[in-house]
Amino acid sequence: MELLSATLDRVKPSPTIAVTTKAAELKAAGRDIIALGAGEPDFDTPQNIKDAAVAAINAGKTKYTAVDGIPELKQAICAKFKRDNRLNYTPSQISVGTGGKQILYNALRATMNPGEEVVIPAPYWVSYPDMVLLAGGTPVIAPATLENNFKLTPEALEEAITPKTKWFIFNSPSNPTGAGYSRDELKALTDVLMRHPHVWVMSDDMYEHLAYDGFAFCTPAEVEPALYDRTLTVNGVSKAYAMTGWRIGYAAGPEKLIGAMRKIQSQSTSNPCTISQWAAVEALNGTQDYIAENNEMFVRRRNLVVEMLSAIPGVTCPTPEGAFYVYPSISGLIGKTSAAGTKITDDETFATALLEETGVAVVFGAAFGLSPNFRVSYATSDEALKEACTRIQTFCAGLM
Structure with a gap:
């Protein structure tokens, strides 16, 4: 008798959790990793709530x-x-x-x-x-x-x-x-x-x-x-x-x-x-004042990421109205080859090569049902975002 339910054959593990876990493993192994996969604010829980x-x-x-x-x-x-x-x-x-x-x-x-x-x-x-x-x-x-x-x-x-x-x-x-x-x-x-x-x-x-x-x-x-x-x-x-x-x-x-x-x-x-x-x-x-204060930081980070990713030839990055994600299209990069020799056949190979060659972890678009794109969470520091986007720019510039 089979132990596991046949229902499990219908589903897959969460790709966002998989990316976050992989990034954490690489970081623990000593790699310089910037993780842009997790969907959670980097702010601490407000003091009144704690x-x-x-x-x-x-x-x-x-x-x-x-x-x-x-x-x-x-x-x-x-x-x-x-x-x-x-x-x-x-x-x-x-x-x-x-x-x-x-x-x-x-x-x-x-x-x-x-x-x-x-x-x-x-x-x-x-x-x-x-x-x-x-x-x-x-x-x-x-x-x-x-x-x-x-x-x-x-x-x-x-x-x-x-x-x-x-x-x-x-x-x-x-x-x-x-x-x-x-x-x-x-x-x-x-x-x-x-x-x-x-x-x-x-x-x-x-x-x-x-x-x-x-x-x-x-x-x-x-x-x-x-x-x-x-x-x-x-x-x-x-x-x-x-x-x-x-x-x-x-x-x-x-x-x-x-x-x-x-x-x-x-x-x-x-x-x-x-x-x-x-x-x-x-x-x-309780007070809701910190929501507006946090949103000011999110807007600044969103604008930084949209500007830097939009500057990459072959990438289209719309400006979102809310949340803390951008979802750029890489349709102009499909078919190219990375500096390390990886053929970019879809957004999953793009995200894999980006992580392996630059240490930037993003989630590939197929996980969200629309390709060729990738998701960036900008719920992290300005410095980390600027460095991550610089690495993405360099990676894309090296595609042939």
Whole structure:
């Protein structure tokens, strides 16, 4: 009898984690490595949040909690949605999980049946398709091309929807491109969804507060209130509050769906870390001033990276509206050979050669469903970014 489940044959390990792990191994072996693969801010968690966690420990708040979140955190999340998104929810409509990834997986696991489809715009966060496959569904990829600034058109969404479509996964600002949808652009998509009442909307708003140059964030249930009853709005504290390791994600949606997600979580992880929950209460209820301060640094870093990569012949690097990624195209470099003799046949060989020959770790575009590109995370120091981009320029200049 085979030990492992056949389901594992349908999925692959996370490429972003693989790149980060490889970079760490090379660095431990003594290589001079600049890792631009990880999707996490380099800032420390704000002091008020850390203080709240310590206070929770000292107060003995270290026991099991309700499966999907303490009442205080659910109230803070309801207040956040009302304050930031003009969406009204009650605590019974809130789910708190161990990071946004668990929230997304719980929702898919609780709703998908064999043969049902999920529309995913590409480029996409690497985990979306594999989570759909793990949940027994079928991912349907809808391309969002460079020509459209990596944003899905209403026509492409309409074409991807079938009678089997269960969910549409939406992410703005986007990982990996940083592309953000304006209200008008999002309204054009929600107009399509209104014509297909069997399609539910999973809006991944994790990068909501990382928006630049006056870009105004909006979310589907806010833009089209008629979608409220079939939308799961997902968010978390990882990115805006530099709390990636605290592992707190949350979502708001219809009570029936939230209850189903609670059932899944009750038989898998049970409650998220109690201390992290109390820290998240402070993150959402406390001062938000450092978000704007951090964003100023992200804008400076984004501009540095876009300018240096755009200066490379054969590379096209759009300026993103948010998040902390750029997703340059290398279509002009395919077919060339590196100084060390590596033929650049696709973005994966490009990223591999770049790491081996220069020590710069990036994630190849095929991992995100659209090639030939690569993703750079600029959530690191100006000095490291400048050195990394200089190495990328030198590497590309040596291509023949």
